Amino acid sequence: MLKGKKILVGVTGSIAAYKMATTVRLLIKAGAEVKVIMTPSAGNFISPLTLSTLSKNDVLQQLADNSSWANHVMLGRWADVMLIAPLSCNTLSKMATGACDNLLMAVYLSATCPIVVAPAMDEDMWHHPSTQKNIAAVQAYGNHVIPVNNGELASGLSGDGRMAEPEQLLQWLNDFFLKHKTLAGKKVLITAGPTYEAIDPVRFIGNASSGKMGIALAAELHHRGAGVTLVLGPSSQKIPAGIDVVNVRSAKEMYDACIKIFQQTDWAIMSAAVADYRPAVAAGQKIKKNTDTLQLDLVKTEDILKQLGTMKKDHQCLVGFALETNNEKEYALKKLDSKNADLIVLNSLNDAGAGFGYDSNKITIFDKKGGEHHFDTKPKPAVAADIVNTIISYCHE
Ligand code: CTP
Numbered sequence: 001m002l003k004g005k006k007i008l009v010g011v012t013g014s015i016a017a018y019k020m021a022t023t024v025r026l027l028i029k030a031g032a033e034v035k036v037i038m039t040p041s042a043g044n045f046i047s048p049l050t051l052s053t054l055s056k057n058d059v060l061q062q063l064a065d066n067s068s069w070a071n072h073v074m075l076g077r078w079a080d081v082m083l084i085a086p087l088s089c090n091t092l093s094k095m096a097t098g099a100c101d102n103l104l105m106a107v108y109l110s111a112t113c114p115i116v117v118a119p120a121m122d123e124d125m126w127h128h129p130s131t132q133k134n135i136a137a138v139q140a141y142g143n144h145v146i147p148v149n150n151g152e153l154a155s156g157l158s159g160d161g162r163m164a165e166p167e168q169l170l171q172w173l174n175d176f177f178l179k180h181k182t183l184a185g186k187k188v189l190i191t192a193g194p195t196y197e198a199i200d201p202v203r204f205i206g207n208a209s210s211g212k213m214g215i216a217l218a219a220e221l222h223h224r225g226a227g228v229t230l231v232l233g234p235s236s237q238k239i240p241a242g243i244d245v246v247n248v249r250s251a252k253e254m255y256d257a258c259i260k261i262f263q264q265t266d267w268a269i270m271s272a273a274v275a276d277y278r279p280a281v282a283a284g285q286k287i288k289k290n291t292d293t294l295q296l297d298l299v300k301t302e303d304i305l306k307q308l309g310t311m312k313k314d315h316q317c318l319v320g321f322a323l324e325t326n327n328e329k330e331y332a333l334k335k336l337d338s339k340n341a342d343l344i345v346l347n348s349l350n351d352a353g354a355g356f357g358y359d360s361n362k363i364t365i366f367d368k369k370g371g372e373h374h375f376d377t378k379p380k381p382a383v384a385a386d387i388v389n390t391i392i393s394y395c396h397e
Helices: 015-029 039-044 048-055 073-078 090-095 103-110 122-126 129-140 165-183 211-223 253-260 304-311 330-336 381-396
Strands: 006-011 033-038 079-086 117-119 147-150 158-162 185-190 199-200 204-205 229-232 242-245 268-269 277-279 298-300 317-324 343-348 363-367 372-375
Touching: 006 015, 006 048, 006 073, 006 103, 015 033, 015 048, 015 079, 033 039, 033 048, 033 073, 073 103, 079 090, 079 103, 079 165, 090 103, 090 117, 090 129, 117 165, 117 317, 122 129, 122 158, 147 304, 147 372, 185 211, 185 253, 199 277, 204 277, 211 229, 211 381, 229 253, 253 304, 268 381, 304 317, 317 330, 317 381, 330 343, 330 363, 343 381, 363 381
Parallel strands: 006 033, 006 079, 079 117, 185 229, 185 268, 229 242, 268 317, 317 343
Antiparallel strands: 147 158, 199 204, 277 298, 343 363, 363 372
16 A cells, blocks of 8 residues: 555654654555654754665755755655654644744645654643644644653653554554545535525524534544535634635525535535525514514524435435434434435434534434444544445445
């Protein structure tokens, strides 16, 4: 899987830098092309000569020397992936804030390739709230993080913070390229978030959906090479780079956007919590509280999933969600049928850690061929991977 792949390795100042000699050697043995960038302090931990010899390329350390300039923009464009390992606490904090004071940071900030980091630090540093905040920020920018190991640390203590071993770094890259390729050429439409239905110019009917599940799906599909259009209701979540976003507010706007896009898509995944009703009339001006009671007439919104179900061609796969509180399976199967979907992803509000606002979810997927797929409670990105894997196997059965 790594044969012919261009890997840009960024080494920062950490004891774990010694592992990069083995990592670079394994990458070259696997047929990858490797270029190495070192931060100024990385040279205290491993010699540039070692890494240039093993990578068969000059090691880059400075933006410019007396006679030439390292083209940081081209380096990030050359690479299929940039691996920053070990990632020190210092470079992590620069990545979180966008500081640009060395070649590695200039390449990182201008890179268009996917970026993965392997942190290495002492356990207390790793668990410090500022480190965890920085890791979360770096992930929110769309970077990948290879988990730290628990084990012997440079301080002599033992705990979390030990950098992944070279074999684990290679395994991660292998899996990444395996996943990355499989959906190249596929076009996917995803809806996510709530919708807001106007009552008057300042008020609306909405719901507590964060959009996190649909955004995790968009990220997973993009990561696997699919072209993703995300039709997103009002949401404050960050969207990873590379995903086409159509921002909408109401169910009608979401409906119009989906109808326009659906015919060019292979898969459509409706994860939005679309309002089922909207005020029959949205007042043109702010409603004043002149009466003791106020009645709103509501009318049904357009059912996007149902409409796409009537338009669906044989080559297209349509996935809906069902959030239920009781008779979960019965209602989910009813939706599968009535909306002509291929798969329905069921969340039950009776499961701990599932539903609106959580970072985790617990799902069961029902498919049109009678399949029933159960999953444990997992973080939403892992749930997204389960959903995508289930769609892939359903389409290939
Ligand atoms: N959906 C949609 N358009 C709507 C409403 C829902 O596309 N106007 C989609 C959701 O994105 C989800 C699925 O339909 O994929 C949910 O089905 P639905 O029957 O609308 O669920 P509920 O809103 O929970 O309805 P009910 O109260 O009947 O359970």
